[in-house]
Amino acid sequence: MSEKKFDYFIQGEKNNWEVIIGLEVHAQISSQSKLFSSSSTKFGAEPNTQVSLVDSAFPGMLPVINQYCIEQSIKTGLGLKAKINHYSVFDRKNYFYADLPQGYQISQYKNPIVGEGEVFLDMPYGIKKIRIERLHLEQDAGKSIHDLDPDNTYVDLNRSGIALMEIVSKPDLRSPEEVSVYVKKLRSIMKYLGTCDGNMQEGSLRADVNVSVRKIGDKKFGTRCEIKNVNSIKFMQLAIQYEAKRQIEILEENKKIDQETRLYDTKKNETRSMRSKEDAHDYRYFPDPDLLPLNLNKDLIEKIRKDLPELPDQKKDRFIKDYSLSSYEANVLVSEKEISDYFEEVVKTSDKKLATNWIIGDLFASLNEKNIQISDSLVTAKKMAQLVNSITSGIISGRTAKEVFEIMKESGDDPNKIIESKGLQQQSNPKELEKIITKVIESNKDKVEQFKTGKDKLFGFFVGQTMKLSGGKANPQLVNDILKKKLK
Amino acid sequence: MKDLSKNTLCRLISGIKKKDFSSEEITKSFINNSQKAKKLNTFITTNFDKALEDAKNFDKKKNFEGLLSGIPIAVKDLFCTKDVKTTAGSKMLSNFVPTYESTVTSNLWKEGAFLLGKLNCDEFAMGSSNETSFFGNVYNPYGDNLIPGGSSGGSASALAASLTPATIGTDTGGSIRQPASFTGTVGLKPTYGRCSRWGIVAFASSLDQAGPMTQNVEDCALLLEAMSGYDPKDSTSAKIKVDHYSKNLNEKIKGLKVGIPKEYRVDNMPDEIDALWKRGVEFLKDAGAIIKDITLPHTKYALPSYYIVAPAEASSNLARYDGVKYGHRSKGNNLIEMYENTRSEGFGDEVKRRILIGTYVLSSGYYDAYYIKAQKVRQLIKNDFDEAFKNVDAVLTPSTPSAAFKAGDKKDDPISMYLNDVFTVPVNLAGLPAISVPAGYDKNKLPLGLQLIGKAFDEQTILNLSLAIEKRAGFKKEINNWWKS
Numbered sequence: 001m002s003e004k005k006f007d008y009f010i011q012g013e014k015n016n017w018e019v020i021i022g023l024e025v026h027a028q029i030s031s032q033s034k035l036f037s038s039s040s041t042k043f044g045a046e047p048n049t050q051v052s053l054v055d056s057a058f059p060g061m062l063p064v065i066n067q068y069c070i071e072q073s074i075k076t077g078l079g080l081k082a083k084i085n086h087y088s089v090f091d092r093k094n095y096f097y098a099d100l101p102q103g104y105q106i107s108q109y110k111n112p113i114v115g116e117g118e119v120f121l122d123m124p125y126g127i128k129k130i131r132i133e134r135l136h137l138e139q140d141a142g143k144s145i146h147d148l149d150p151d152n153t154y155v156d157l158n159r160s161g162i163a164l165m166e167i168v169s170k171p172d173l174r175s176p177e178e179v180s181v182y183v184k185k186l187r188s189i190m191k192y193l194g195t196c197d198g199n200m201q202e203g204s205l206r207a208d209v210n211v212s213v214r215k216i217g218d219k220k221f222g223t224r225c226e227i228k229n230v231n232s233i234k235f236m237q238l239a240i241q242y243e244a245k246r247q248i249e250i251l252e253e254n255k256k257i258d259q260e261t262r263l264y265d266t267k268k269n270e271t272r273s274m275r276s277k278e279d280a281h282d283y284r285y286f287p288d289p290d291l292l293p294l295n296l297n298k299d300l301i302e303k304i305r306k307d308l309p310e311l312p313d314q315k316k317d318r319f320i321k322d323y324s325l326s327s328y329e330a331n332v333l334v335s336e337k338e339i340s341d342y343f344e345e346v347v348k349t350s351d352k353k354l355a356t357n358w359i360i361g362d363l364f365a366s367l368n369e370k371n372i373q374i375s376d377s378l379v380t381a382k383k384m385a386q387l388v389n390s391i392t393s394g395i396i397s398g399r400t401a402k403e404v405f406e407i408m409k410e411s412g413d414d415p416n417k418i419i420e421s422k423g424l425q426q427q428s429n430p431k432e433l434e435k436i437i438t439k440v441i442e443s444n445k446d447k448v449e450q451f452k453t454g455k456d457k458l459f460g461f462f463v464g465q466t467m468k469l470s471g472g473k474a475n476p477q478l479v480n481d482i483l484k485k486k487l488k
Numbered sequence: 489m490k491d492l493s494k495n496t497l498c499r500l501i502s503g504i505k506k507k508d509f510s511s512e513e514i515t516k517s518f519i520n521n522s523q524k525a526k527k528l529n530t531f532i533t534t535n536f537d538k539a540l541e542d543a544k545n546f547d548k549k550k551n552f553e554g555l556l557s558g559i560p561i562a563v564k565d566l567f568c569t570k571d572v573k574t575t576a577g578s579k580m581l582s583n584f585v586p587t588y589e590s591t592v593t594s595n596l597w598k599e600g601a602f603l604l605g606k607l608n609c610d611e612f613a614m615g616s617s618n619e620t621s622f623f624g625n626v627y628n629p630y631g632d633n634l635i636p637g638g639s640s641g642g643s644a645s646a647l648a649a650s651l652t653p654a655t656i657g658t659d660t661g662g663s664i665r666q667p668a669s670f671t672g673t674v675g676l677k678p679t680y681g682r683c684s685r686w687g688i689v690a691f692a693s694s695l696d697q698a699g700p701m702t703q704n705v706e707d708c709a710l711l712l713e714a715m716s717g718y719d720p721k722d723s724t725s726a727k728i729k730v731d732h733y734s735k736n737l738n739e740k741i742k743g744l745k746v747g748i749p750k751e752y753r754v755d756n757m758p759d760e761i762d763a764l765w766k767r768g769v770e771f772l773k774d775a776g777a778i779i780k781d782i783t784l785p786h787t788k789y790a791l792p793s794y795y796i797v798a799p800a801e802a803s804s805n806l807a808r809y810d811g812v813k814y815g816h817r818s819k820g821n822n823l824i825e826m827y828e829n830t831r832s833e834g835f836g837d838e839v840k841r842r843i844l845i846g847t848y849v850l851s852s853g854y855y856d857a858y859y860i861k862a863q864k865v866r867q868l869i870k871n872d873f874d875e876a877f878k879n880v881d882a883v884l885t886p887s888t889p890s891a892a893f894k895a896g897d898k899k900d901d902p903i904s905m906y907l908n909d910v911f912t913v914p915v916n917l918a919g920l921p922a923i924s925v926p927a928g929y930d931k932n933k934l935p936l937g938l939q940l941i942g943k944a945f946d947e948q949t950i951l952n953l954s955l956a957i958e959k960r961a962g963f964k965k966e967i968n969n970w971w972k973s
Contacts, residue, residue, distance in 0.1 A: 053587075053588060056813055058586070058588070058813075058814070059568060059574070059584070059586070059689045059690070060568045060586075060590060060685070060686060060688050060690060061687075062685060062686050062721060062722050062723065063723070064720065064721060064722075092804050094803075094804050094807060094850070096810060096827055097823075098810075098812050098823055101808060101813055102807065102808050103804070103807020103808050104804055153823070155812070282852050284803075284804070284847065284850035284855075285850075285855075286850055286855070289694035289801055290690075290724065291723050292723055
């Protein structure tokens with residue numbers, strides 16, 4: 001198979017342009033309580049019901065680090081094949097906003113908990129490595145709600161203080177497609193690790209997208225713009241496409257790009273300037289004197305490393321080896337932990353090749369159609385295995401199985417029950433089939449003559465007639481075998 | 489009614505136990521005094537009714553389990569007290585009533601004490617004369633129009649005027665020791681991390697430390713023991729066992745080595761301060777200590793470093809006072825205007841000055857030159873002490889370069905005001921414990937104190953040395969009650 005070549009370039013009026021993208025992904029750590037307080041992190045609670053005195057920055061309140069969040073970020077760092085820093089520091093990022101109660105965000109600036117790592121993307125043109133620059137811990141801000149009242153802003157502090165991991169990539173991404181695969185891969189790794197639920201609707205995963213363009217062949221990066229807080233992969237892709245074209249138009253007019261922070265308007269599909277470099281906040285970072293530097297014990301890191309689960313890349317290799325899957329099949333099956341678990345459950349008791357086809361084919365189609373996760377499918381792994389087994393054991397044909405699956409996906413019924421109650425079992429009794437075939441031959445003697453004189457194509461006719469007479473239940477393999485014998 | 493207010497804390501505690509008097513009688517004595525001392529302006533909030541109730545309840549049950557059983561105590565208004573207004577001396581928090589109790593005050597109440605009231609202080613503890621409080625100046629019982637020092641000026645004044653048997657303050661650059669020195673009282677700043685900062689309105693987090701202010705060294709040891717301890721709610725609090733300071737208190741200091749740092753002999757220091765220092769040396773020698781000359785070479789850089797680090801932290805710590813969640817809020821046509829008006833009106837001049845300095849030194853382009861350099865100097869100052877403590881057990885210096893001054897004298901000259909803290913600031917930068925003990929008077933009959941600086945978590949040694957000085961100095965309170973009405 002010849003590999004496709006990378007070909008995402010944007011044609012301008014004068015030149016072909018390459019798009020350079022770096023991502024700062026904000027991933028909410030899966031934890032019961034916030035980064036520096038014991039308030040709950042549960043999504044969807046009534047406004048301001050999960051807010052402690054620390055989260056709302058009352059006088060004299062002090063942050064105390066949530067050890068579990070530290071372990072979660074170490075785990076994520078290891079999942080990104082990154083260096084875990086034994087010494088890291090919490091800094092204050094100072095700015096005023098109504099939903100930032102302290103007047104500063106506790107973050108990590110010069111000394112993050114996780115250093116350089118890497119993520120591998122399976123692209124149609126081969127494996128692409130994306131380098132990770134760092135992962136640091138920080139607290140989320142609250143939420144300002146401007147549209148409840150014409151004169152006032154409402155503030156909900158439920159999110160205030162929730163733990164985030166900011167994962168910063170190097171500017172290694174070159175197309176919206178790579179961005180999509182990258183974000184999905186990060187999400188997949190974190191879900192495997194259980195460190196982030198990856199739920200973009202609930203805001204558990206957002207990204208700031210840095211975009212610049214350069215003429216093909218140029219070595220130097222162009223001036224970049226940062227698009228803040230994009231919360232879906234589709235919007236990231238659209239924003240990048242819009243932003244790249246905007247920059248190209250400016251450059252082709254021989255004008256300069258202003259380094260600035262921009263907002264993506266999802267309704268108008270455009271990016272707008274938020275603030276220029278001159279207006280950029282001076283965050284006045286300095287080490288938070290309320291928190292001691294974080295000194296990580298080597299044993300703790302090693303213990304977490306030892307307990308690390310199998311990650312998508314390793315699982316893919318194993319699937320290829322153990323189940324003789326193609327790289328494509330393995331990739332699809334490991335993309336989400338739930339899918340890989342489902343797959344392994346099914347093939348434990350059924351034919352791996354057939355099961356793979358059924359999962360990637362009909363099951364995925366049904367998930368897409370219903371827009372649901374594999375865990376929500378009524379066709380459980382156990383039932384899927386039963387269905388596959390009923391094919392391999394000759395109880396039903398592949399074609400009938402599709403009929404059974406249609407019922408299963410709507411009702412969640414047991415396949416054997418469906419086959420039983422609808423009488424869909426194949427006729428696999430040779431004696432019974434012989435009777436039917438004898439009837440077919442006797443009532444079509446002219447055709448038999450023609451066949452024997454060389455009209456091979458008529459074989460299909462006899463098969464069809466036999467199937468018809470059996471009410472579609474005849475085992476096609478057996479029908480073939482018997483017909484061949486009888487027509488000799 | 490018998491006036492019990494002249495008794496020391498320890499005497500009051502033993503008196504209640506021996507049934508010489510009741511908690512109610514003690515409480516009434518202090519309330520009575522306080523009501524006649526309005527001119528000193530020490531209280532921002534009184535808690536007299538509740539205190540009397542607490543005293544009566546105590547007298548009914550007479551539970552003597554705590555170290556401070558049955559004792560009313562007024563505290564600096566920087567400690568958050570549940571259901572009692574806590575202002576930090578600022579308009580910004582002039583109506584703020586916490587729903588929580590600071591760890592340090594909780595510790596006192598657990599030991600059987602109860603709250604008498606909240607004492608005036610410089611706004612957000614920023615000041616050395618108690619002239620920056622939104623609630624007005626505090627005056628020193630030693631003289632009309634005389635300042636008590638700051639920022640724990642209300643605490644020092646109330647203590648010296650017998651309005652509370654003991655009190656607690658906070659010390660970021662000398663805010664316990666300097667007012668103690670100015671009012672003839674004992675004040676101790678514990679090792680950083682000895683007392684929890686949880687529930688104390690923050691000024692500069694890496695320097696702030698609560699500590700006892702008392703009539704004598706024995707009381708100081710007891711109160712320190714009661715208020716100290718590890719607190720999981722403060723990440724910088726130390727997991728080190730608290731000594732029985734009061735039980736272990738003794739003046740057997742024979743053979744202890746005390747260092748005299750030559751760098752503390754500053755320009756324009758009055759002769760009488762120098763003389764006091766020499767007397768201190770004699771007292772310690774008399775008690776059997778060995779005096780050694782030492783050097784703390786980076787001392788002169790302490791004050792400028794402090795006035796970078798402390799405002800930097802303060803500028804960030806005070807960002808939460810924005811009018812959004814609690815405290816003072818001014819009107820504005822939009823969020824920014826509301827912020828500007830709230831903070832312009834809610835903060836006084838000294839606080840604004842420090843927020844500006846702090847914001848400046850943390851700004852990009854200046855951060856390395858100021859903040860980072862100040863942190864390096866801070867490390868050098870700490871190293872100086874580490875080096876010195878290889879050869880000595882404690883260091884003796886004057887507490888302040890002068891005695892108390894008149895209100896208004898230095899108010900418009902921040903630099904000369906800041907110089908007040910020249911002997912106390914290095915201790916905060918190094919995180920060490922230090923105590924100011926009254927040792928004599930100047931020519932105007934104003935009290936002067938000596939400072940003993942100890943090794944980290946070795947409060948016991950400086951308490952014992954102070955006891956030796958106290959015994960020999962024979963300091964007697966000489967107050968003419970000018971303020972009494």
